[in-house]
Amino acid sequence: MERNAPTDRRSRLRGVIGIASAGRPTVLTQTVRDLQSQGAPALEIIVCVPGAEHAGDLLQHSHLLVIYGPNGLTRQRNAILEAARGRADVLVFFDDDFVPHRDYVNNILTAFEDRPNLVIATGTVVADGILGHPIERAAALARLSSCEAPAQRATPCHNAYGCNMAVRIETARASDIWFDESLPLYGWLEDVDFSRAMARHGDCMRLSDAIGIHLGVRSGRQPGRRLGYSQVANPWFMMRKKTLTGPRGLIQITRNLLANIVGCAVKQAHIDRAGRLHGNMLAFADLISGRLDPRRILTLDQKVTTWPAAKPTTTEGPRG
Secondary structure: OOOOOOOOOOOOOOEEEEEEOOOOHHHHHHHHHHHHHOOOOOOEEEEEEOOHHHOOOOOOEOOEEEEEOOOOHHHHHHHHHHHHEOOEOEEEEEOOOEEEOOOHHHHHHHHHHHOOOEEEEEEEEEEEHHHOOOOOHHHHHHHHHOOOOOOOOEEEOOOOOOOEEEEEHHHHHHHOEOOOOOOOOOOOOHHHHHHHHHHOOOEEEEEEEEEEEEOOOOOOOOOHHHHHHHHHHHHHHHHHHOOOOHHHHHHHHHHHHHHHHHHHHHOOOOOOHHHHHHHHHHHHHHHHHOOOOHHHHHHOOOOOOOOOOOOOOOOEOOOO
């Protein structure tokens, strides 16, 4: 099905926007204000931060709910998922540095209304600062304001991209699906893990008419060594719990390792490739010794800590 959804169409489904943020109050405040200024649809925005100092000068009002949750992307997104139940049918997760087109949410809700079997969706990122240099917010807003969303085309995808993904809340509730809190802090690949659990119960789609720009703001992200450890530990953990196949997991680990080796050689100033490579090596050492665990990044700068084994279970089920 290909068509342009009218910008003033209101879906019968209720939507809510969820944003987890930490350590970037200025970025968060700008993003929320941009969303509020878009006007229609006037959806509620749920923001989860570790404490009031992370929320900047955001004020509670009728369309904004600020909640506090333990630091860590998976924990904060679970807090948002819990808060959204009963408030909406579809929860649209945005990173705090994602800038959506004015029709993004309307087009997402239309897709979920038209496709009852759609359980998780992601939009089309037309520019991504994570893949290169960060993008200025003014440039992103100018680019998106000067274009119309393309015709709607939904194509199957392996996973939603965490910076912009929409979830059918009833499916997550009925199947008891949560973000896996064994993937701490930045939660590397948490979007893949959650998407594959949701995809067992319906369709995972990429929507061409839900467009946006990921600024790729560098501040507030975890240090290179921790991320490097997660680049090995998280895929390995997901392979064991079967939300990532062996071939995909090994390709992911190998690609990250090679990127860090090459990045060290060419000295990429904007990415801590040396730190990431060090983290990779620490993770491989832990893999050999039998103590590889995603949660070790929490104590990576301390003496060796013995963790109780992280359970390689499905994302579905009670949170630990």
